[in-house]
Amino acid sequence: MKILVVGSGGREHAIVHALSRSPQQPELLCAPGNPGIRGLARQVAGSMEVDEIVAVSQAEGVDLVVVGPEAPLVAGLVDALGAVGIAAFGPSAAAARLEGSKTFAKEIMIAAGVPTAGHAVVTTVDEGLAAITGYPAVVKFDGLAAGKGVVIAQSEAEAREALSAMLEEQVFGPGGVFVEDFLDGPEVSLLALCDGERALALAPARDFKRALDGDEGPNTGGMGAFSPVPDVDPERLAELSAVVHQPIVDELARRGTPFHGVLYAGLMLTSAGPKVLEYNTRFGDPETQVVLPRLTSDLADLMLRASKPGGLAGAALEVDPRPAVTVVLASRGYPASASKGDEITGVETAGAAADTIVFHAGTQGGEDDDSGPLATAGGRVLAVTALGNTLSAARDAAYTGVSAIAFDGQQHRSDIAAAAAE
Ligand code: AMP
Numbered sequence: 001m002k003i004l005v006v007g008s009g010g011r012e013h014a015i016v017h018a019l020s021r022s023p024q025q026p027e028l029l030c031a032p033g034n035p036g037i038r039g040l041a042r043q044v045a046g047s048m049e050v051d052e053i054v055a056v057s058q059a060e061g062v063d064l065v066v067v068g069p070e071a072p073l074v075a076g077l078v079d080a081l082g083a084v085g086i087a088a089f090g091p092s093a094a095a096a097r098l099e100g101s102k103t104f105a106k107e108i109m110i111a112a113g114v115p116t117a118g119h120a121v122v123t124t125v126d127e128g129l130a131a132i133t134g135y136p137a138v139v140k141f142d143g144l145a146a147g148k149g150v151v152i153a154q155s156e157a158e159a160r161e162a163l164s165a166m167l168e169e170q171v172f173g174p175g176g177v178f179v180e181d182f183l184d185g186p187e188v189s190l191l192a193l194c195d196g197e198r199a200l201a202l203a204p205a206r207d208f209k210r211a212l213d214g215d216e217g218p219n220t221g222g223m224g225a226f227s228p229v230p231d232v233d234p235e236r237l238a239e240l241s242a243v244v245h246q247p248i249v250d251e252l253a254r255r256g257t258p259f260h261g262v263l264y265a266g267l268m269l270t271s272a273g274p275k276v277l278e279y280n281t282r283f284g285d286p287e288t289q290v291v292l293p294r295l296t297s298d299l300a301d302l303m304l305r306a307s308k309p310g311g312l313a314g315a316a317l318e319v320d321p322r323p324a325v326t327v328v329l330a331s332r333g334y335p336a337s338a339s340k341g342d343e344i345t346g347v348e349t350a351g352a353a354a355d356t357i358v359f360h361a362g363t364q365g366g367e368d369d370d371s372g373p374l375a376t377a378g379g380r381v382l383a384v385t386a387l388g389n390t391l392s393a394a395r396d397a398a399y400t401g402v403s404a405i406a407f408d409g410q411q412h413r414s415d416i417a418a419a420a421a422e
């Protein structure tokens with residue numbers, strides 16, 4: 001079996017790593033990959049452009065294309081591959097709108113009866129202020145906003161400022177705006193493999209989105225994660241999945257745009273029950289770096305089955321009971337900027353420890369590359385994952401790995417999974 005993985009981040013390294021453990025020993029290809037991925041998969045394309053991926057998949061006779069990031073999904077890569085008869089793991093562009101459009105996601109959630117925060121679409125500042133029932137309140141922009149499209153307003157003045165920036169000054173350009181009730185409680189990332197008809201929940205994870213310890217500082221792509229989550233035992237996982245995954249799969253099937261791939265529900269466990277904050281239509285980063293190392297089932301088989309209508313019938317997931325923790329090492333300036341070209345040492349030492357894996361994200365160079373020694377090439381540089389008999393042991397092992405790695409400007413959070421491990 002020949003599998004092409006599209007993407008270049010830590011998430012895609014974790015996917016390639018899991019596929020490399022498949023008993024089917026698939027031949028692995030990547031586009032474009034990164035130095036860690038290219039140690040396990042042969043690079044066949046330098047970009048994620050739809051035309052290039054389709055052409056190379058045909059030329060290579062690929063059996064399955066696994067699409068990591070959202071951009072190629074929204075651009076219709078899965079549709080284009082389907083048109084030439086190549087199986088793909090990921091949703092069509094129509095189904096990926098669930099992530100691409102916050103208002104579409106709300107429409108589907110309401111139609112499917114999924115619990116979510118109350119919201120109102122607004123077109124003027126006054127309308128927005130009138131729709132807010134209390135503070136804090138949430139103001140959201142529906143469109144590309146570089147992670148700045150969600151404002152938690154603590155007062156009317158802050159809400160007015162956010163509404164005015166989005167609606168009148170149009171700081172993010174044109175796009176819809178809505179106000180939403182503020183939700184409080186622990187957040188959980190629940191990912192499920194979907195085959196257009198059913199959802200098979202993966203292990204629950206918790207992500208740390210803020211840059212600094214104690215959930216301070218700006219939002220990032222994610223600075224660490226752990227799995228499983230103490231609030232969500234296997235029974236609760238099945239209950240939650242029946243509420244947040246299956247109704248969405250059913251609703252999209254009913255509309256003629258069946259969902260294949262990973263459905264990621266970001267939810268808040270509020271005192272009034274679980275409520276969905278958002279859906280993503282792909283694996284989470286860095287959640288994947290803890291969820292997939294715990295999966296002992298054959299990922300290649302599951303992904304191929306998920307690409308076919310109803311293909312997951314009878315499938316069950318086997319999960320290593322040991323917890324996993326991942327800690328992201330970021331470069332100087334992240335998330336506002338990223339520094340590049342700082343030499344990285346200690347990756348081999350960290351990865352040599354038992355049950356420790358170093359996933360590459362923003363790296364360049366290294367031993368399989370003639371562009372020089374391994375160095376930084378982005379904001380999130382590496383993610384160090386470790387499994388342990390307890391969450392506390394996994395956490396200690398991950399931080400032992402982190403301490404072996406050095407590069408100029410390196411920054412990481414020191415409290416990933418700390419509260420849950422206590
Ligand atoms: P998003 O860009 O939708 O992923 O939101 C970013 C973060 O904002 C989420 O991870 C939450 O921590 C927070 N957030 C979004 N919506 C709400 C809400 N309705 N209530 C409380 N926090 C929220």
Ligand code: GLY
Nearest residue numbers: 207222284285286
């Ligand atoms: N870790 C959050 C995300 O992947 O969107």
